Amino acid sequence: xxxxxxxxxxxxxxxxxxxGGRRRRPGVKDVAAIADVGVGTAxxxxxxxxxxxxxxxxxxxxxxxxxxxxxSALARSLQSNKSGIIGLSIRPFGGAPLQYLEVSYYxxxxxxxxxxxxEHGYALVVLPPSVPTLLRNIPIDGVIVTDPPPGDPLxxxxxxxxxxxxxxxxxxDDPKALCVGNDQAKAVIGVCDHFKRQGATTxxxxxxxxxxxxxxxxxxxFRQWAEANGQIPRIERTSITDPVSMMAAARRLLAAPGxxxxxxxxxxxxxxxxxxxxxxxxxxxxxxxLVAYCAEHxxxxxxxxxxxxxxxxxxxxxxxxxxxxxxLSGSDPTxxxxxxxxxxxxxxxxxxxxxxxxxxxx
Amino acid sequence: xxxxxxxxxxxxxxxxxxxGGRRRRPGVKDVAAIADVGVGTAxxxxxxxxxxxxxxxxxxxxxxxxxxxxxSALARSLQSNKSGIIGLSIRPFGGAPLQYLEVSYYxxxxxxxxxxxxEHGYALVVLPPSVPTLLRNIPIDGVIVTDPPPGDPLxxxxxxxxxxxxxxxxxxDDPKALCVGNDQAKAVIGVCDHFKRQGATTxxxxxxxxxxxxxxxxxxxFRQWAEANGQIPRIERTSITDPVSMMAAARRLLAAPGxxxxxxxxxxxxxxxxxxxxxxxxxxxxxxxLVAYCAEHxxxxxxxxxxxxxxxxxxxxxxxxxxxxxxLSGSDPTxxxxxxxxxxxxxxxxxxxxxxxxxxxx
DNA sequence: ATGAAAGCGCTAACAG
DNA sequence: CTGTTAGCGCTTTCAT
Numbered sequence: 001x002x003x004x005x006x007x008x009x010x011x012x013x014x015x016x017x018x019x020g021g022r023r024r025r026p027g028v029k030d031v032a033a034i035a036d037v038g039v040g041t042a043x044x045x046x047x048x049x050x051x052x053x054x055x056x057x058x059x060x061x062x063x064x065x066x067x068x069x070x071x072s073a074l075a076r077s078l079q080s081n082k083s084g085i086i087g088l089s090i091r092p093f094g095g096a097p098l099q100y101l102e103v104s105y106y107x108x109x110x111x112x113x114x115x116x117x118x119e120h121g122y123a124l125v126v127l128p129p130s131v132p133t134l135l136r137n138i139p140i141d142g143v144i145v146t147d148p149p150p151g152d153p154l155x156x157x158x159x160x161x162x163x164x165x166x167x168x169x170x171x172x173d174d175p176k177a178l179c180v181g182n183d184q185a186k187a188v189i190g191v192c193d194h195f196k197r198q199g200a201t202t203x204x205x206x207x208x209x210x211x212x213x214x215x216x217x218x219x220x221x222f223r224q225w226a227e228a229n230g231q232i233p234r235i236e237r238t239s240i241t242d243p244v245s246m247m248a249a250a251r252r253l254l255a256a257p258g259x260x261x262x263x264x265x266x267x268x269x270x271x272x273x274x275x276x277x278x279x280x281x282x283x284x285x286x287x288x289x290l291v292a293y294c295a296e297h298x299x300x301x302x303x304x305x306x307x308x309x310x311x312x313x314x315x316x317x318x319x320x321x322x323x324x325x326x327x328l329s330g331s332d333p334t335x336x337x338x339x340x341x342x343x344x345x346x347x348x349x350x351x352x353x354x355x356x357x358x359x360x361x362x
Numbered sequence: 363x364x365x366x367x368x369x370x371x372x373x374x375x376x377x378x379x380x381x382g383g384r385r386r387r388p389g390v391k392d393v394a395a396i397a398d399v400g401v402g403t404a405x406x407x408x409x410x411x412x413x414x415x416x417x418x419x420x421x422x423x424x425x426x427x428x429x430x431x432x433x434s435a436l437a438r439s440l441q442s443n444k445s446g447i448i449g450l451s452i453r454p455f456g457g458a459p460l461q462y463l464e465v466s467y468y469x470x471x472x473x474x475x476x477x478x479x480x481e482h483g484y485a486l487v488v489l490p491p492s493v494p495t496l497l498r499n500i501p502i503d504g505v506i507v508t509d510p511p512p513g514d515p516l517x518x519x520x521x522x523x524x525x526x527x528x529x530x531x532x533x534x535d536d537p538k539a540l541c542v543g544n545d546q547a548k549a550v551i552g553v554c555d556h557f558k559r560q561g562a563t564t565x566x567x568x569x570x571x572x573x574x575x576x577x578x579x580x581x582x583x584f585r586q587w588a589e590a591n592g593q594i595p596r597i598e599r600t601s602i603t604d605p606v607s608m609m610a611a612a613r614r615l616l617a618a619p620g621x622x623x624x625x626x627x628x629x630x631x632x633x634x635x636x637x638x639x640x641x642x643x644x645x646x647x648x649x650x651x652l653v654a655y656c657a658e659h660x661x662x663x664x665x666x667x668x669x670x671x672x673x674x675x676x677x678x679x680x681x682x683x684x685x686x687x688x689x690l691s692g693s694d695p696t697x698x699x700x701x702x703x704x705x706x707x708x709x710x711x712x713x714x715x716x717x718x719x720x721x722x723x724x
Numbered sequence: 725a726t727g728a729a730a731g732c733g734c735t736a737a738c739a740g
Numbered sequence: 741c742t743g744t745t746a747g748c749g750c751t752t753t754c755a756t
Contacts, residue, residue: 027749038727043751052725068522073501075749078732083436084499085447085487095501101469110472111463114488123500125447125485126476137446138485139435181502212675272663297464301634302664304605389733400743405735414741437733440748 083139185221204260268295497717547583566622
């Protein structure tokens with residue numbers, strides 16, 4: 001009986017006219033009035049609750065449809081005390097530059113988190129690296145915080161307010177905390193082991209001059225590996241935003257004497273500078289030097305043949321969202337700490353001896 | 363008199379205990395009760411409204427502070443019918459892959475829009491490319507839609523609902539619409555003119571095989587320029603996600619006979635493939651062929667010497683947010699259509715004759 | 725099965 | 741100047 005739609009619309013127009021004329025969004029009240037039922041009934045009908053005369057339900061729904069009713073997310077949220085919004089705070093490098101989406105890890109993370117949130121029925125807002133103020137102005141059910149430095153004020157506030165949140169493994173000493181991340185030390189060790197299997201004798205590392213978790217853990221892993229293998233750790237540090245610094249660091253790392261015969265950089269943008277420096281010195285990959293870098297990036301033309309370590313940003317994001325939404329929906333996820341495997345994509349730049357590789361690189 | 367804080371806290375604990383014990387967030391009511399005033403007074407005191415005894419105001423604020431009160435964003439929003447949330451829907455290439463943050467334009471756009479929104483006191487949520495459903499579940503004050511194809515369902519819905527929104531210049535025929543974007547035809551023409559000044563006689567274009575606005579307008583600009591300059595347009599099209607396709611298209615474009623002596627690609631990821639193809643054919647830049655590409659990207663090592671057209675994604679985003687928040691705050695921004703200039707960053711790859719360039723490239 | 729009324733937490737309007 | 745009341749739009753008892 002869609003033919004009644006026009007009639008319903010007229011009814012609504014009448015209500016609007018009577019109420020002063022100002023155009024207004026239709027509410028349950030309007031639907032109820034036009035369908036000639038109580039608001040409670042209208043609400044139940046639209047939400048498929050309770051047992052009621054199917055004819056009544058249909059009519060109510062037709063009215064709602066006809067006058068373009070949809071429930072106010074705001075009112076509903078006030079009632080349920082849940083907004084369906086989760087926040088994402090990306091806090092790389094101590095809240096420094098906000099150009100983080102330039103880093104493929106964060107771009108992919110945000111992308112995947114957005115999609116995952118939507119699939120769980122949540123919307124995702126990007127929180128500023130500082131300003132916990134926003135938390136008070138926006139109704140947020142929970143927050144994902146990437147790489148919070150120790151004592152991070154946002155995390156402190158979240159804890160104080162008892163707001164659900166998931167962070168990286170930095171908080172993993174608290175068994176109740178929700179954490180997701182990679183085992184970054186293990187990842188670097190994996191790369192070094194790969195180099196070793198391919199015949200490398202001296203491994204060099206190009207790493208950020210920052211001191212956030214990622215860098216610290218990567219360095220720890222590298223030093224551990226070097227010690228276990230009787231090597232003196234060969235490390236160069238670089239700004240990750242300044243191309244000049246990156247190029248200089250790459251050159252230092254590859255300079256004689258004592259030039260390493262394998263180099264790895266934990267920083268995505270430094271990868272191309274490493275390759276460029278190798279070229280400058282007329283070194284051949286993989287004959288003279290094995291090269292690998294860390295990035296999520298679909299490799300561009302210049303790096304397509306270079307071995308790449310992926311941290312699986314998407315997986316991390318998905319796990320984080322899953323953890324958070326589980327808690328929000330009242331369930332108790334296990335485990336509360338999740339480690340996402342990294343993946344080494346081996347290409348020609350670090351491959352001298354294919355047979356040396358295990359079946360499945362991890 | 364911060365010394366009363368402890369007393370206030372005890373009061374609140376008492377209220378909680380009396381009301382059944384369940385831990386609950388403090389509300390204005392609680393503040394009012396403890397400060398021994400009415401809720402209205404409490405509300406006014408906390409919002410700095412009305413004239414009232416400063417002592418009273420102070421006491422109320424101390425109570426609020428002591429028991430950790432902050433207003434519920436939800437309740438406030440319900441009251442004002444404004445949520446302080448704006449949506450961003452990035453709809454590139456007909457809503458195809460959700461990997462759009464890989465494209466530097468969108469990454470920068472999102473980044474800048476987030477920051478700009480925060481500066482205007484809004485939070486920004488990323489909307490899915492499809493599903494207008496979310497619009498109904500999340501309280502959103504307005505939406506920014508990038509590159510909506512003609513007849514886009516999201517835009518249709520926004521119009522129908524009378525929800526504030528800003529789009530790109532595709533909607534610019536409606537003088538009331540809020541639009542921000544580049545003049546893409548002009549941008550391509552600018553690149554071609556630059557090539558010509560540098561002595562190019564045949565310009566080739568590498569462009570996406572999609573049919574969204576950006577591509578269409580770029581092509582139109584190129585064809586217009588070619589005609590005006592008596593050239594037969596030399597165009598190759600490529601998938602912008604498939605490296606193999608990009609490489610193949612770059613090779614075709616540079617293949618003899620009739621090889622162009624200047625090439626431009628509108629697609630950021632294709633830039634590196636163009637450079638690679640030039641290298642393969644042992645062509646020199648800029649002696650044999652001038653090269654330029656379009657990207658926001660801080661160039662990586664491989665492309666640092668290649669001329670690059672920036673669309674100024676950040677500026678576009680900022681203008682969009684400015685436009686939207688102006689409307690939301692009730693003002694009537696002028697102009698409602700804004701064109702953001704592009705910028706040509708000239709490097710060695712397209713520079714044979716420095717004197718040929720005007721003082722300020724646009 | 726259905727309608728009336730209470731209340732989520734807040735602010736705005738009015739009374740005192 | 742302060743306290744009380746009436747909603748914002750919805751869901752959820754609770755009577756009927």
